Amino acid sequence: MVLPQRDRRDFRPSAATxxxxxxxxxxxxVMPAEIDPDAALMLRVKQGDTAAFxxxxxxxxxxxxxxxxxxxxxxxxxxxxAQNVFVQAWKSADRYQPTAKFATWLFTxxxxxxxxEIRRRVRHPADSLDQSREETxxxxxxxxxxKRVATAPDDLLRGELENKVxxxxxxxxxxxxIALLLCRQGDLSYEEMAKILDCSLSATKSLIHRARExxxxxxKPYLHTGVWEEQK
Amino acid sequence: MNPDPVxxxxxxxxxxxxxxxPEKAELRAWLINHPEAQAAAEVDxxxxxxxxxxxxxxxxxxxxxRVMQTIEREGRLQSRxxxxxxxxxxxxxxxxxxxxxxxxxxxxxWQQQQHSQHQALTEAAREVASAQILADxxxxxxxxxxVSLASDSAAPDEGLLSMSDDLxxxxx
Numbered sequence: 263m264v265l266p267q268r269d270r271r272d273f274r275p276s277a278a279t280x281x282x283x284x285x286x287x288x289x290x291x292v293m294p295a296e297i298d299p300d301a302a303l304m305l306r307v308k309q310g311d312t313a314a315f316x317x318x319x320x321x322x323x324x325x326x327x328x329x330x331x332x333x334x335x336x337x338x339x340x341x342x343x344a345q346n347v348f349v350q351a352w353k354s355a356d357r358y359q360p361t362a363k364f365a366t367w368l369f370t371x372x373x374x375x376x377x378x379e380i381r382r383r384v385r386h387p388a389d390s391l392d393q394s395r396e397e398t399x400x401x402x403x404x405x406x407x408x409k410r411v412a413t414a415p416d417d418l419l420r421g422e423l424e425n426k427v428x429x430x431x432x433x434x435x436x437x438x439x440i441a442l443l444l445c446r447q448g449d450l451s452y453e454e455m456a457k458i459l460d461c462s463l464s465a466t467k468s469l470i471h472r473a474r475e476x477x478x479x480x481x482k483p484y485l486h487t488g489v490w491e492e493q494k
Numbered sequence: 495m496n497p498d499p500v501x502x503x504x505x506x507x508x509x510x511x512x513x514x515x516p517e518k519a520e521l522r523a524w525l526i527n528h529p530e531a532q533a534a535a536e537v538d539x540x541x542x543x544x545x546x547x548x549x550x551x552x553x554x555x556x557x558x559x560r561v562m563q564t565i566e567r568e569g570r571l572q573s574r575x576x577x578x579x580x581x582x583x584x585x586x587x588x589x590x591x592x593x594x595x596x597x598x599x600x601x602x603x604w605q606q607q608q609h610s611q612h613q614a615l616t617e618a619a620r621e622v623a624s625a626q627i628l629a630d631x632x633x634x635x636x637x638x639x640x641v642s643l644a645s646d647s648a649a650p651d652e653g654l655l656s657m658s659d660d661l662x663x664x665x666x
Contacts, residue, residue, distance in 0.1 A: 312562070319558045324550055331551035340551060348561045349568065427544050446545055448511050470509060478541050485540040 300364035308355045315355075319348050322365070326372050329443050333376040334383075335432050343379055347372045366454045373440055373458055380436045423484055430480045438473035445470050500524050501531060508542055 300321070306314035326347050331340035350371050358367065431439060437459070444455045456466040478485060497505075504521040507513060513521065525532050554560070 316558055316562065319561050323553055323557050327551040327553055327557075337552065341554060341557070345557070345561050345564060349564050352565050353568075423544075424548060427548060442545075445509050446548075450510075452506070452510075467506060474509070474538070474541060477545075478537055481541065481544065485537055485544065 298360065298363050301360040304355065304358050304364050304367075305360060307352070308358055315352060318351075318364070318368075322368055323348075325447050325449075326368070328447075329369070329372055329440070330376060332428070332431055332443050333436070333440060334379050335428075339379070343375055344372075347375055350375065362457060363454060365450060366457050369444065369450070369458045370460075373444075376440060377436065426484060427477075427481060430477050433480070434473050434476060438469050438476070441466060441469035442473040442477075498524075498528065498531070501528070501535070505535075505538060508539070 300318060303311075303314040303318050307318070323344065327340060327344040330343040330347070331337060334340050334343060347368070351368055354371070431442065434442065441455065441459055444450055444458060450458070452463055452466055456463045459466055459469070461469075501521070501524060504513060504517060504524075507517060521535075525535055
């Protein structure tokens, strides 16, 4: 597969993308590329090294997909969103400066695209699973795994509990949800999370704290007993 | 009530990653001295455990390949859009530019030649204009008499001279 040569003319962003100047992080702290190996890879991508870009995709596809999946709640849309994050990263390679960790830059793109998707859904709400759907030929009914078919009782219980936690996360406001998910990644400092979220350090910790307090209140039955009380 | 900074510090660390053994020991020691915070710490730990147990999103095996395919496809599309949106003359401009340069060079050389010829003609005309003006042909009617008058070899008028001598003698 022959990829286009890296050329400033090739991936000129559209006017809509340019208008979203906040998409492109403006980080001022200088970080030498030799400290962050991923930043060094991205500098090679800037020169047209597709192998370096492939390596970055391989490394970050899981965390980016985790963030996308729990932000939009749909596996297919999450895949498209995650792919779009990397496509945007490739298109923005000309603008990349190793002023911070590569992960910070990448997750800033991911955060912006997640916000875009959430707002798009607010303007064009999707069908709820609880609503009855009229199945058509070109729009099959949503496939939901029937865990009772070939699942042990413990797995069923665990699946139900996980669903409750997932539902609780989905119920969070978007900024708290994304802050919580970034924190769950584990390899980002609070300072880096603050840069991604484009807010202060204290505001970032406050978002995470409030998100956790909401989850604790909603998941209280499970957290206290270890099982979901409705199953008793 | 503001949370204790020691407790808050370990709480925030535990949100991001598991506490190390020394950190766990310090937190445990603090909780022993603050039993009122033990229940909240336990609930927080349970939530952290529940969040940690959440499974990762399923990643398709061809995820990376699809990303690279999308990049390649959008790159080709971008090139086609740029070519299609270009004005027709921009497509021909690179080809016509050398021809235009040669034509302009020839024009400049021709103009220089014209200028030089014009200057030569102007100089010649100036020389001709500065030459002696030819006399009117009618003037040439008494040409011989005039020449004879102006000639040095013309004989003196003896009769006239004798008359002038008489006049002089009479005046005396």
